[in-house]
Amino acid sequence: MKKFWALFFWFWPLVALYVCLIAPGNNWWFPSKPLSTMGHQIDGLFYLILIIVTVTFVGTEFALGYALWMGATKEPGRRAWFSHGSHKLEVVWTIVPAFVLVFISLTQLDVLADIRVLARFPESVKEAPVAEVMARQFEWRIRYPKPGTELMTSPQPGDLYFVNEVHVPATVPTMINLRTQDVQHAFFVPRLRVKQDAVPGLIIPVWFEIEEAGEYELLCAELCGWGHYKMKARIIADSPEGVSAYLTRLEREQNEDGVQEAETASVK
Numbered sequence: 001m002k003k004f005w006a007l008f009f010w011f012w013p014l015v016a017l018y019v020c021l022i023a024p025g026n027n028w029w030f031p032s033k034p035l036s037t038m039g040h041q042i043d044g045l046f047y048l049i050l051i052i053v054t055v056t057f058v059g060t061e062f063a064l065g066y067a068l069w070m071g072a073t074k075e076p077g078r079r080a081w082f083s084h085g086s087h088k089l090e091v092v093w094t095i096v097p098a099f100v101l102v103f104i105s106l107t108q109l110d111v112l113a114d115i116r117v118l119a120r121f122p123e124s125v126k127e128a129p130v131a132e133v134m135a136r137q138f139e140w141r142i143r144y145p146k147p148g149t150e151l152m153t154s155p156q157p158g159d160l161y162f163v164n165e166v167h168v169p170a171t172v173p174t175m176i177n178l179r180t181q182d183v184q185h186a187f188f189v190p191r192l193r194v195k196q197d198a199v200p201g202l203i204i205p206v207w208f209e210i211e212e213a214g215e216y217e218l219l220c221a222e223l224c225g226w227g228h229y230k231m232k233a234r235i236i237a238d239s240p241e242g243v244s245a246y247l248t249r250l251e252r253e254q255n256e257d258g259v260q261e262a263e264t265a266s267v268k
């Protein structure tokens with residue numbers, strides 16, 4: 001029975017190793033391949049940490065199984081090695097994890113800076129957010145500048161509005177300004193690996209470069225109230241021409257007061 005437990009603890013690291021090896025190919029960790037330029041770096045960090053924890057888990061489980069096996073097969077009368085209080089071992093298993101943690105934090109600094117630090121954003125987007133995304137319980141309100149003008153911090157006459165659908169250009173770096181009208185929300189686009197909190201009182205620039213045109217789910221990733229579950233929207237990534245055609249259409253719809261149509265009908 002003692003040998004069974006040694007084998008039991010050797011079995012799980014083998015399962016872990018197997019899952020770790022086949023998981024990336026089967027997309028078990030992520031909803032899809034990363035579809036933004038930043039997404040590749042973020043997935044890379046995830047896999048780096050996955051490799052480190054897998055090696056640690058497999059190593060410690062094998063050591064545990066080894067100790068159990070040695071205990072199960074020892075000759076009667078042989079005394080076990082008593083390591084409790086070993087200064088050398090304590091130093092080793094304090095310094096090694098400390099180095100691993102410092103290594104991880106240094107490795108991710110660049111990626112974090114690319115995501116968060118405005119000075120490191122691509123030049124083309126720094127001064128030109130395409131839209132303001134205002135989170136509120138429980139929807140996303142989008143404000144585009146009037147076509148041909150720049151987005152201002154406060155709403156301007158001629159600005160265009162829509163709810164729960166953001167149109168942005170694909171294959172070029174794009175920036176939006178993220179705000180919240182009430183509580184804290186989080187702008188989360190899983191397939192782009194974009195996640196940013198919306199904090200009351202702050203205007204937070206968020207940039208991304210979507211690699212393929214298409215439709216992407218935008219979710220709120222912060223428990224923000226009873227209707228949090230329904231706080232979903234779509235990001236439509238289109239060609240720059242497609243986006244300006246959409247904005248022209250939106251402008252026409254927004255300015256449509258019905259009067260002209262009625263006049264034309266009465267003339268007929």
Ligand SMILES: [Cu+2]
Pocket residue numbers: 135184185186220221222223224228231
């Ligand atoms: Cu929310």
